[in-house]
Amino acid sequence: MTYELYYWDGIQGRGEFVRLSLEEAGAEYVDVARESGSGRGTSAMMNLMRSGSDPHIPFAPPFLKDGDLVIPHVANILLYLGPKLGLVPKQEGLLYVLNGLQLTVADFVAEVHDTHHPIATSLYYEDQKDEAKARSAAFIKERMPKFLGYFERVLRQNPQGPQHILGDALTYVDLSLFQIIEGLNYAFPNAMTGYQAKYPALSALHDTVARRPNIAAYLKSERRIAFNEDGIFRHYPELDKGA
Amino acid sequence: MTYELYYWDGIQGRGEFVRLSLEEAGAEYVDVARESGSGRGTSAMMNLMRSGSDPHIPFAPPFLKDGDLVIPHVANILLYLGPKLGLVPKQEGLLYVLNGLQLTVADFVAEVHDTHHPIATSLYYEDQKDEAKARSAAFIKERMPKFLGYFERVLRQNPQGPQHILGDALTYVDLSLFQIIEGLNYAFPNAMTGYQAKYPALSALHDTVARRPNIAAYLKSERRIAFNEDGIFRHYPELDKGA
Missing domain, CATH: 1.20.1050.10 (Glutathione S-transferase Yfyf (Class Pi); Chain A, domain 2)
Known part of the structure; x- marks a missing residue:
């Protein structure tokens, strides 16, 4: 099953925390808003959030779709994916x-x-x-x-x-x-x-x-877009120490 | 097993979201910082957070102790307690x-x-x-x-x-x-x-x-302390609409 990740195009943002786990595990996933081309993916994302009938609508991106299940919030997505990707400890507690x-x-x-x-x-x-x-x-x-x-x-x-x-x-x-x-x-x-x-x-x-290896390859790939001033981590020199 | 809830004394704050679930379910719990008297509970809470040897130290209150397990963050505590208290849906997804x-x-x-x-x-x-x-x-x-x-x-x-x-x-x-x-x-x-x-x-x-019934009884009890200006929800008239 291919996971579908929904997140804003053009930034690493919160979606990046999910991408790193998917990439480390070599999981198959589609970065929907980025890969569908000409805004179609972003529209699909917005339609899912604005749906007037779906029972499980997310408040905001990122969210993950796995079959019929729609899972919002980074920590929640990782909690769901972690055991499947082999990225959690074995002891349940x-x-x-x-x-x-x-x-x-x-x-x-x-x-x-x-x-x-x-x-x-x-x-x-x-x-x-x-x-x-x-x-x-x-x-x-x-x-x-x-x-x-x-x-x-x-x-x-x-x-x-x-x-x-x-x-x-x-x-x-x-x-x-x-x-x-x-x-x-x-x-x-x-x-x-x-x-x-x-x-x-x-x-x-x-x-x-x-x-x-998988992270190093990812960081060199085109899928790792650069930090920029639309994301969460922004470089404004006037906000840094000693400015 | 009696649950131990660790949270600041004197406010509802984030701890209240945990209390409401415990109260609804009629679960046995100790509100450690409130009930240990003369600051002893708060000291116990701070000692746990500041421990220089414990492997699972919380960043901040609230956290729940259930036996040896220390669980921080409201959503995480509720995810842990929910199935035990009968406050989650039956379908796992x-x-x-x-x-x-x-x-x-x-x-x-x-x-x-x-x-x-x-x-x-x-x-x-x-x-x-x-x-x-x-x-x-x-x-x-x-x-x-x-x-x-x-x-x-x-x-x-x-x-x-x-x-x-x-x-x-x-x-x-x-x-x-x-x-x-x-x-x-x-x-x-x-x-x-x-x-x-x-x-x-x-x-x-x-x-x-x-x-x-359990919530109504809790709201009337002394355990439900009033909202005040040390908590999360504060009434400052100058911040309200039309001020």
């Missing part, structure tokens, strides 16, 4: 620990988004720039170290070793943490300077994931 | 639909929080009041109708009838939607004026939940 970690990633991502949109998603960045500067300063000073420090601690306190966030093998949260580091390096290069020394376990995890 | 709905509730709650803290959680409300006014105006105009309209549609498009958000019986998302309406009525009474006519299915669900 640990699924809730893993899901908790992914939900912490989701909260972190939401806070990254709000650094450039602290007042309203409907307004342009330019119309909330002063507030974005204030929010970014607090994010860099308080929130970024709090989240990164937390994940660093979880890695170091893993009884199976700091190579993975949970258990002794790769999970989808490891892939998500790779993406977090990639995104922060793009968006806040000054604030991230020297992060390798501060967060050695996270930094090592990032590098290990980048070298995995 | 629908668990992901239910979880998706609860995660949409979680996003909504995060946006409610940011109406009074749009710049930094570490700053006082008074130090970000102008930004809070701008964010609240956008929330009331765009986000509140978008979220409430979405849940109203899901209720109306439920093939089993609009009495429940999913399937033909009560789930934990129904209880969460009750709490959303309660909270919005407290925080934004002007903006919520006439909501019954705009969102009849949501309004009916709210009233039905309030009349359930």
